[in-house]
Amino acid sequence: MNNSAIRNWLGYATLALMVAALFMVFDYVPPEAEQGIAQLIFYFHVPLAWVAFASFGLVAIAGIFYLWLGDQLWDDLGYAAAETGMVFCTLMIVAGSIWAKPIWGTWWTWDSRLTTTFILWLMYGGYLMLRASADDTPQTARFGAVLGIVAVLDVPIVIASVRLWRTIHPAVLVTKQGGHGLEDPRMVTTLLVCLAAFTLLWVWLLMLRFNQLRTHSRMGALAVRIAFATAAADDGK
Amino acid sequence: MLRKDLRLELRSGESTLALLALSMLVLVVLVFALDAARVRSVDAAAGALWVAMVFAGMLGANRALLAERDNGAIRGLLLSPLDPATLYAAKLAAAFIFMAVAEVGAVILMVLFFNLDFDGSTVRLAPILILGAIGFSALATLLSAITGRTRGGDMLLPILAVPIFVPALIAGVKASAAALAGAPFATMGDWLKIMIAFDVLFVTAGYLLFEYVIGQD
Amino acid sequence: MSAPVVETHSLAKTYGLAPVLREVDLRMLAGTGAFIIGGNGAGKSTLLRMLAGLEAPSGGRALVFGQDTRRLAARYRRRIGVMAHESFLYPMLTARENLEFYGELFSLADPHSSAQLWLGRVGLAEVADVRVRTFSRGMEQRLSAARAMLAEPALLLVDEPFASLDHDGAEIVASLLRGAIERGASVIATAHAVPEIDGVEFAVFEISRGLLLPHAHKEEVRRGRIRSLLGR
Numbered sequence: 001m002n003n004s005a006i007r008n009w010l011g012y013a014t015l016a017l018m019v020a021a022l023f024m025v026f027d028y029v030p031p032e033a034e035q036g037i038a039q040l041i042f043y044f045h046v047p048l049a050w051v052a053f054a055s056f057g058l059v060a061i062a063g064i065f066y067l068w069l070g071d072q073l074w075d076d077l078g079y080a081a082a083e084t085g086m087v088f089c090t091l092m093i094v095a096g097s098i099w100a101k102p103i104w105g106t107w108w109t110w111d112s113r114l115t116t117t118f119i120l121w122l123m124y125g126g127y128l129m130l131r132a133s134a135d136d137t138p139q140t141a142r143f144g145a146v147l148g149i150v151a152v153l154d155v156p157i158v159i160a161s162v163r164l165w166r167t168i169h170p171a172v173l174v175t176k177q178g179g180h181g182l183e184d185p186r187m188v189t190t191l192l193v194c195l196a197a198f199t200l201l202w203v204w205l206l207m208l209r210f211n212q213l214r215t216h217s218r219m220g221a222l223a224v225r226i227a228f229a230t231a232a233a234d235d236g237k
Numbered sequence: 238m239l240r241k242d243l244r245l246e247l248r249s250g251e252s253t254l255a256l257l258a259l260s261m262l263v264l265v266v267l268v269f270a271l272d273a274a275r276v277r278s279v280d281a282a283a284g285a286l287w288v289a290m291v292f293a294g295m296l297g298a299n300r301a302l303l304a305e306r307d308n309g310a311i312r313g314l315l316l317s318p319l320d321p322a323t324l325y326a327a328k329l330a331a332a333f334i335f336m337a338v339a340e341v342g343a344v345i346l347m348v349l350f351f352n353l354d355f356d357g358s359t360v361r362l363a364p365i366l367i368l369g370a371i372g373f374s375a376l377a378t379l380l381s382a383i384t385g386r387t388r389g390g391d392m393l394l395p396i397l398a399v400p401i402f403v404p405a406l407i408a409g410v411k412a413s414a415a416a417l418a419g420a421p422f423a424t425m426g427d428w429l430k431i432m433i434a435f436d437v438l439f440v441t442a443g444y445l446l447f448e449y450v451i452g453q454d
Numbered sequence: 455m456s457a458p459v460v461e462t463h464s465l466a467k468t469y470g471l472a473p474v475l476r477e478v479d480l481r482m483l484a485g486t487g488a489f490i491i492g493g494n495g496a497g498k499s500t501l502l503r504m505l506a507g508l509e510a511p512s513g514g515r516a517l518v519f520g521q522d523t524r525r526l527a528a529r530y531r532r533r534i535g536v537m538a539h540e541s542f543l544y545p546m547l548t549a550r551e552n553l554e555f556y557g558e559l560f561s562l563a564d565p566h567s568s569a570q571l572w573l574g575r576v577g578l579a580e581v582a583d584v585r586v587r588t589f590s591r592g593m594e595q596r597l598s599a600a601r602a603m604l605a606e607p608a609l610l611l612v613d614e615p616f617a618s619l620d621h622d623g624a625e626i627v628a629s630l631l632r633g634a635i636e637r638g639a640s641v642i643a644t645a646h647a648v649p650e651i652d653g654v655e656f657a658v659f660e661i662s663r664g665l666l667l668p669h670a671h672k673e674e675v676r677r678g679r680i681r682s683l684l685g686r
Contacts, residue, residue, distance in 0.1 A: 067446075067449055119400050119403055122396075122399075122400035123400045123401065125396070126393075126396050126397040126400060129389060129393065129396060130383070130384075130387060130389070130393060130397065133387050133388045133389035133393065134386075134387040134388060134389075138510070139386075139452070140387070142449050142450065142452075143383045143387070143450065145449070146379070146383065146446045146449055146450055147380075147383065147397065149442070149446065150376075150379065150380075150401060150439070150442055150446070151400075151401055153438055153439075153442055154401045154404065154438075157404040157405075157431060157434060157435055157438070158403060158404045160404070160431060161403070161404035161405075161407045161408055161431050162404070162407070164407075164408075164427055164428070164431070165407050165411070220471070223471050224468050224471055224473070224512070227468070227471055227472065227473050228466065228468075228473050228476055231473055231476060231663060231664060232476070232477075234663070235663070235665070304544070308540050308541045308542055308543050308544070308545065309538070309540030309541075309542055310542050310543070310544060312508060312538070312540065312542060313536075313540075313542025313543075313556070313601075314559070315508060316506055316507070316508065316531060316534065316536050316542075317531060317532075317556070317559045317560060318528035318529065318531045318532040318559065318560060318561065319528075319559055320528055
């Protein structure tokens, strides 16, 4: 099937890029002067952040399309995006925490980025809890879509308010704007490779999960058709 | 529509009072948790106030929609020419009024418990609290239409509402603390802008999305 | 021939994986009445809910006043009256307040007098200002009927109107249904068994295994086009 061929190809490409990324991070790029080895987490942290937010955006976009077109496909996409995004968001928080410890000495700090990510994580969690606690009906799908849209609309405001919160009361530990002092061109290249690698990983996982959900939905529809056909066949008796 | 809801509220007087009292109790808990007697702090006071407010807001939004659960009245409304946006507005208004009443009580208690003064700074809280109440009511009314019909039910509403409300919460608490400390409105400009943006955004979103959320099936 | 008030094409509905209704083809013209009978869970209420626009069909289409029921505009909903198991009444309001509220909701010119009129018609005039919470089931049912007919709907969807009604109550509701048809409205009602209503010809259908079939005991005027076992 064409679909699975694409997925396999994607899987291999992801693997290749991830290996390249790892190599570049640990072997190729020079560590930043101030933070030392721990700064390398940055090369994972940033792509994870991008993916987590992008996935969230996808949940909302899929939600809009679902409300507009009503096709179950969009709901499956949204749900897959939410689950995948949750994984990356969790990883991002963990990465952030690992980064924080050697640099600032604590496992957690309420700096603006980590805080925003945490809120995002909570919203993801809420979405998943909602879907888990309700039956598999079009109405639940609508609920999910609305929640996704509402949450995404909120994200810019969250970012703005958290940033404001933190500039007025700067955290005891000053935020390292680790991304913007990329002197060495090798750093830029590494970052780009990592971005590409994680994006590909995201897409691959997303497609896997999406396919699972699609198959599930299609099977459900098929089962309904069979039920109808059986009933019709029984009429003839 | 709102008239009917208000009349209903007044009729079921006892439970409304109980819920208001519950919101106040939250404030009391915080007084002891934060040791208000010892610490004279506008930040703590503002924080406690907003916690009680959010609590009241969730109760208020739930109740507004609860009124339609008896005898399936919600379906009666859906079957009528009433359009969902109007229904949303009515529920939002009901939740807002409930929250506003709770706010008044909470402010009074806050001033008393946190050893503050009843002066101009308290009055200047009003617009901040109103903005907060509008935003939270808008959000909670929309979300409680969702949570009311899922198995998680009432437990789910805070889980969904609070993270989304965080920006307005931060802004509200900061602005309230500033107001209590006597700062003029000009300095709170950014916070107020955030709250206004939040309100506009979520009232609009609620208007547009409510119809998808209250339909049956 | 005038346009049908209600029309369905291969209407189907599933709950989960179980088909509840299938291939329902129905056509109702103005001024006609139909009773749909069937056992519990046969799908009668489901059918009514789909016609009212409360539930979306899983397959096929339902048209009321020529409009798809999934997207019924407000001006069409105004012409539909529904009476169901649930009374849609607010227990903490009085009978009159309930009716006046619904009157306003349905944009009646004078909700107060309409409410007064219908309270009389269903025999609840004396308890007009009593809270519905204290009503017996039969009184609730009668008030619910008044609420449904308040706006003089062109289409009445009634789910088991005679359930939990005593003889007088049933008389009242029967005459209301009769009056509605004489006015030119269409009535679709459900029941467990074939009812006896004098004065009007009702078509009778049965839902069996998800199919809508003409009831074996009644031939009638102007029934809808139906797939039946006999035809195969």
